[in-house]
Amino acid sequence: MKRIKCKIAYDGTFFNGFQIQPKGRTVQAEIENGLKKLHKGSEIKIYASGRTDTLVHAKGQVFHFDTPLQIPLERWHNALQTVLPADISVIEIIEANDDFHARFDVVSKEYRYFVQRGRRIDIFRRHYRYFYPYQISVENMVKAANHCLGTHDFTSFCSAKTDKEDKVRTIYSIDIIEHEDELEFRFVGDGFLRNMIRILVGTLLEVGRGRRNSEDIVAVLSSKDRERAGHTAPGHGLFLWQVNYNN
Amino acid sequence: MKRIKCKIAYDGTFFNGFQIQPKGRTVQAEIENGLKKLHKGSEIKIYASGRTDTLVHAKGQVFHFDTPLQIPLERWHNALQTVLPADISVIEIIEANDDFHARFDVVSKEYRYFVQRGRRIDIFRRHYRYFYPYQISVENMVKAANHCLGTHDFTSFCSAKTDKEDKVRTIYSIDIIEHEDELEFRFVGDGFLRNMIRILVGTLLEVGRGRRNSEDIVAVLSSKDRERAGHTAPGHGLFLWQVNYNN
Numbered sequence: 001m002k003r004i005k006c007k008i009a010y011d012g013t014f015f016n017g018f019q020i021q022p023k024g025r026t027v028q029a030e031i032e033n034g035l036k037k038l039h040k041g042s043e044i045k046i047y048a049s050g051r052t053d054t055l056v057h058a059k060g061q062v063f064h065f066d067t068p069l070q071i072p073l074e075r076w077h078n079a080l081q082t083v084l085p086a087d088i089s090v091i092e093i094i095e096a097n098d099d100f101h102a103r104f105d106v107v108s109k110e111y112r113y114f115v116q117r118g119r120r121i122d123i124f125r126r127h128y129r130y131f132y133p134y135q136i137s138v139e140n141m142v143k144a145a146n147h148c149l150g151t152h153d154f155t156s157f158c159s160a161k162t163d164k165e166d167k168v169r170t171i172y173s174i175d176i177i178e179h180e181d182e183l184e185f186r187f188v189g190d191g192f193l194r195n196m197i198r199i200l201v202g203t204l205l206e207v208g209r210g211r212r213n214s215e216d217i218v219a220v221l222s223s224k225d226r227e228r229a230g231h232t233a234p235g236h237g238l239f240l241w242q243v244n245y246n247n
Numbered sequence: 248m249k250r251i252k253c254k255i256a257y258d259g260t261f262f263n264g265f266q267i268q269p270k271g272r273t274v275q276a277e278i279e280n281g282l283k284k285l286h287k288g289s290e291i292k293i294y295a296s297g298r299t300d301t302l303v304h305a306k307g308q309v310f311h312f313d314t315p316l317q318i319p320l321e322r323w324h325n326a327l328q329t330v331l332p333a334d335i336s337v338i339e340i341i342e343a344n345d346d347f348h349a350r351f352d353v354v355s356k357e358y359r360y361f362v363q364r365g366r367r368i369d370i371f372r373r374h375y376r377y378f379y380p381y382q383i384s385v386e387n388m389v390k391a392a393n394h395c396l397g398t399h400d401f402t403s404f405c406s407a408k409t410d411k412e413d414k415v416r417t418i419y420s421i422d423i424i425e426h427e428d429e430l431e432f433r434f435v436g437d438g439f440l441r442n443m444i445r446i447l448v449g450t451l452l453e454v455g456r457g458r459r460n461s462e463d464i465v466a467v468l469s470s471k472d473r474e475r476a477g478h479t480a481p482g483h484g485l486f487l488w489q490v491n492y493n494n
Binding site: 009010011057088089091120121122123124126 | 304335338
């Protein structure tokens with residue numbers, strides 16, 4: 001048996017999220033079906049760094065699986081791509097140590113969230129950008145974001161649907177970058193709770209728009225009350241950008 | 248009656264082309280259905296600058312129609328957008344002269360064609376870029392493109408399915424621009440035949456790749472034989488960019 005570590009990108013538009021569901025097309029099911037074809041009908045289970053929700057994209061999702069196949073490593077890339085649909089792309093595939101685990105070994109993750117500004121929605125970006133046509137103060141958003149850095153209980157920024165008991169996470173950095181008619185949010189942390197990035201972005205945008213004060217975030221965090229935070233920004237603006245492991 | 252001139256963008260991915268067909272979703276049918284709603288069930292026919300094929304996009308398609316409605320011009324934009332699907336966007340809507348015609352009054356048109364290069368297809372651009380992962384000489388393509396400028400019989404660069412007798416057209420400019428991992432072709436002309444841009448791009452790419460000589464284009468043009476030209480580049484890389492009228 002070999003343990004294979006694989007990095008993929010996917011366009012979340014036509015997926016019902018990453019994790020296998022009773023209904024709807026999922027990234028995990030497509031990959032496991034593809035692997036089953038390569039393994040002549042044997043079921044192969046994959047273990048990912050974490051799930052992503054409906055409509056959420058990935059540039060660098062990572063998963064591992066074990067295989068008895070003796071395919072040379074350089075052929076794995078094409079072999080796997082051949083059995084995957086057009087909206088999943090193999091970025092890198094390597095042999096990992098036997099004890100590597102794509103979820104438990106995560107050191108940090110980066111998510112990026114993209115907002116389209118301006119008067120009118122650009123239909124060519126409609127599946128990849130959150131259209132937010134309001135005047136925004138980036139300066140006030142940066143102030144608010146800085147209050148979220150470091151280790152906090154993020155209960156206020158977490159969907160009630162989470163299955164995680166421990167809501168303490170560490171955010172290492174939040175960068176807010178202005179492009180021509182876009183805003184890009186970059187979050188790096190040791191891990192993120194369900195909807196956490198999307199609620200952070202929704203809340204920061206409300207600060208940017210002047211609907212709340214940048215200092216307000218401190219009270220929202222300490223309240224541990226989801227109702228105090230802002231709206232959940234839609235999934236289609238979010239990209240799981242990179243998953244970092246030791247070495 | 249007022250004559251309305253409207254500029255729209257559409258994402259061709261999920262359309263069976265512009266023109267109404269017995270089967271499949273079309274841009275024209277969606278717009279006429281929307282206008283029918285605004286006109287309380289009356290049929291309104293639209294006249295576009297020309298059709299676009301399946302998968303082809305538009306940034307600046309233009310059409311006109313006549314309406315008895317007394318909607319103030321500033322409200323037309325939102326009124327029409329409201330009855331259109333998410334993959335058609337109203338860019339501009341104005342009142343035109345009674346004798347304006349979106350097809351007959353065209354002075355020139357600009358099409359742009361986009362190619363993605365590199366080792367691997369970028370799934371986030373898969374509906375908007377032609378993936379062509381070969382080494383290319385832009386210099387040789389520019390030489391070949393220059394032979395196509397001016398007035399020629401473009402029979403060699405036209406689909407047999409055309410309904411046009413006269414195959415003489417004038418190309419005013421062809422620009423080939425290199426971006427990071429993309430090539431952009433810009434064509435301005437008085438009009439283009441069916442598949443003409445796509446066959447030109449396919450042929451130019453074959454020149455760029457070294458499969459044909461840049462001088463070869465001269466013989467292809469004068470042969471008036473479609474078999475002599477290159478492959479038809481796929482529709483999803485093509486955008487109807489702009490339609491120009493007098494004033």
